[in-house]
Amino acid sequence: MGDLRDSVSVLNNYLETNQGSSKIPWDDLRYIFGQIMYGGHIVDDRDRNLCMTYLTYLMDNPLLNDDTELFFFADGKKDGFKTPAAANYERYIEHIDTTMPPDTPIAFGLHPNAEIGFRTA
DSSP states (O other): OHHHHHHHHHHHHHHHHTTTOSOOOHHHHHHIIIIIITGGGOOSHHHHHHHHHHHHHHSSGGGGSTTOBSSTTOTTSTTOOBOOOSOOHHHHHHHHHHHSOSSOGGGGTOOGGGGHHHHHO
16 A cells, blocks of 8 residues: 555655646656556566556546546446546545445446346355
8 A cells, every 4th residue: 555655645746746737747657656666566577567557548648538437348338437527635535435336347347237146146
């Protein structure tokens, strides 16, 4: 958890100090997080590749749009999770608490009925 907390701190510090900058160096930030800070503890090459794939998808300019789908496989489905509008920390937490669907198979690329067997067994 310390690595994730430190990564958030670095990102927060960068965004706070470079608010006037129009270009965010996503490649640099992905490298810092995925290869050094958090990724430095990943020992399996496949896990590191997965981590970098997630960072490539999530850390990009469309992330800042209000309609970006954060569940990779939920495009066009009702159980999606869209990027919230720009707000303060409390509003983000409120958005997550009110709009994020409960555990849904769609978030993992599964059919919506995938949990029926689990829930009925």
